[in-house]
Amino acid sequence: MIRIALYIHVPFCIKKCLYCDFYSIRFDVSLLNQYTLALIKELELRLNRDYLVKSIYLGGGTPSILPLENLERIVDTIYMLTRLEENLEFTIEINPGTINKEKLKIYKDLGINRISIGIQSLIDDELQLLGRIHSSKEALEALDISIESGFDNINVDLIYGIPTQTLKSWKYTLESVLKRNLTHISIYSLMYEPGTPLYKSFIRREMDQMPEDLELEIFDVTQEVLDRHRFFWYEISNYAKDGYECRHNLTYWKGEEYLGFGPSAYSFMRNTRWSNTPNVKAYIELLNRSKNPKIWEEKLSPFEKAKELVILGLRLKEGVSLSEVHIKTGINIEEIFAENIKKLISQGLMCRKGDKIALTTKGRLLGNLVFGEFL
């Protein structure tokens, strides 16, 4: 039996956000149906009862735009084909403006037990600047009806570093969501990813980045507020109430195995990582002919695997156990990177806890300098 996490990618959005460089496209009903059929085909081809699924994650894109009957067929297929762990974590990402009580009720009936809401901000100007399709009112509504529908494990995504954002507006957003009954919160600083409209307007100097001092102030205030609300930092961008860390995402950071389905989804199994074609039409076409939609793969050598375990594990508050890495890969990181480890510790970016190495508070914001030493 192989214990895995299972990811489903739903690459459709009503409108792409201005900062987003993830793969998604506009859609119509017929395309959604073809996609659903292809996805079911892929599940049938690849899943079986040798797998024990510990978590399912429906990500996107915008999974909440899937018509309910499509979603039901997908979920039923998974349940039919494979084994599920008893305390399965089953998350769906939803976007305000695409959700209602009826949908949420069905989600619950389908066994989904965790909701992740892309709220980003509760200030309308800021939402507009990001190119979000919803208002702040709709965002809060999505959160409230999720709670009303009986979900007791809810994540909210927020973004700071928006050019017009102030300390006050950020505190308002953060504290407003924390007044509700959440268990998890993901906080990202706005990134200007090359190729996105946001990046282009930054290059054209139509907008300025938030001054770094303000960004750092926001960061500090955030820790303080979250601490007060008993949310604990456990990964670079993630905070949770005790016991509510996202088990699905921990799979990635711990270098464990997962299978991804849908266009552009990645899988990692037996030290090999591979991805599906990102092109929805190609994906559908390939699966219509029962062909594997895989377009790329890389096999990690034990050394590469060991380095990856360190780089990913360092994202976690608990850090990474070097003896575990040694046992899993046969690679002695301690020895090979002795100089780098010494340097990072002396720079105050990294610390040791027993046989584990982990980021310091200072290192949390300078993670790349730490990760870069283990390439």
Next chain:
Amino acid sequence: MKLSNIRNFSIIAHIDHGKSTLADRFLEKTNSMPKKKIAEEQVLDQMDLERERGITIKSHPIRMYYVLDDEEYELHLIDTPGHVDFSYEVSRSLAACEGAILVVDATQGIEAQTLANYSLALENGLTLIPVINKIDLPGAEIERVKKQLIDSLGFLEEEIILVSAKEGIGIDELLRAVTERIPPPKGDLTKNLEALIFDAYFDSYRGVVVYTRVFNGTVKKGMNIKMMSTGAVYEVDEVGYFSFGLHPTESLVAGEVGYIIANIKNVKDAQIGDTITDANSPIEKPLPGFKRIKPMVYCGLFPQESNQYEDLRESLEKLQLNDPALVFEPENSEALGPGFRCGFLGTLHMEIVEERLEREYGVKLVATAPNVVYRVSTKDGNILEINNPSQFPHYSLIEKIEEPYVKVSIISPSEFIGPIMELCLGKRGTLIEMNYIDPMKVVFIYELPLNEVIFDFFDKLKSVTRGYASLDYEPIGFRESDLVRLEILVKGETVDALSIIVHRDEAERRGREIVKKLRTLIPRQLFEIPLQAAVNGKVIARENIPPLKKNVLQKCYGGDVTRKKKLLEKQKEGKKRLKQIGQVEVPQEAFLAILKSD
């Protein structure tokens, strides 16, 4: 070939007036062009760099045969560079000739290097043929340029030949003038060998290939020759002439231009300007040779990877053989490690050498900003010539500092008189003379510190005259100036490779500019980096690079791992190109930051 049928000549001109195209036409007319080359332009400029930049860097000798009135002539053409930095190449080529074609662009008229090359040719006693080129262009002002040649250079109207090298107009007439007006070489085949080395390059298989002009006697294979400056004797392996490569012949005789290969592996034995004679019956006194030319501009060249130091030394030695104006000596920089202090004729020469080292010899370089040579008198009565700002004595020991001055001639349309005078004033210039070549064109003579000229003078001159002015300069010796050493401190430590010499009045402005520029060039690091500019131990400008506080990949989930690893690798690659100075990592661009003023 009898002497009376040999002609040795050069083409001289201001840059871009069409020398190399004219050379192409000669080659075609005399059927000297190899078939496959016909489609190419400026075929003599064989160096990649020359072709890319559209300029001639080296002199190119070539032999052509030309039949006129049933008489066959042997023409040796030496195509020469036009830029002021390479006038040394020109003067060496001229020493091998009896005449020269002076080319002037019909749309531009006389320019600064026209005058400079004209004087050089007269000093060498050459017969000149004035040519107005590009007469086919719509902007050609033939009458005006004719008048300039007559009034300013003293030519007779009937001497001037009108040519379009591009269209092939006037080429026959010009070739006739070459044979009729330029005197044949004098010389005596029966006398002892007397041959001038005017250029050379190193061939890794055959040793030095010597470019020579034979003045008396004959040189042939098997003969023992002696290099007069070192006394070294070699047996001649091969002699020949140039025509797209080397063409071996029986012998080279008095009056001819060609090459000698004699298995010369020690490059010091083939000094340009030296005289070659017959080892068995040597002449008594060598030919006058060339004025040793002193470099005007120095900079430090350091290998990017310290293990390339030896490669750099060998490359410089080989390059020097072909480019005797290049000088170098080992330099050890605290900041950049071991490298060489190199001297050049000008900043273009410097750029060319740097590019040739990187391209032809595969050495990756870090270059420091260029500077001139200073003469420093110390309080204890010593006089030092210093070509490296970091070698300056402590300011308390200095009595006075002198810097090299140059006489600059600027030729420009008269509408730009105002802006030019303003520019020269700002560069500490003194106006010596101003004359009109014709009512529309004026020539200025200025005296300026060389340092101001190499800095960004030419760019500024071009910009205030919309590209119309031309420039030439020659050294006129040292003058006392109120100069100080501007030191740059990075995190409290003086960085030797960043210090420069400036005029006291300019120190504060330049200091501020440099630290401001460095602030943008040095990446933020974990700690604060104070940048200071100081003169005589006193800080005059300061900037801070704040510590790096945030650099972390926000999102990293399943599909991202590979992409994120690539991003991290890219960041790491960028770091590799930094030089560690004390605790601080400094990018190479920083060392050139002190070059340009904004």
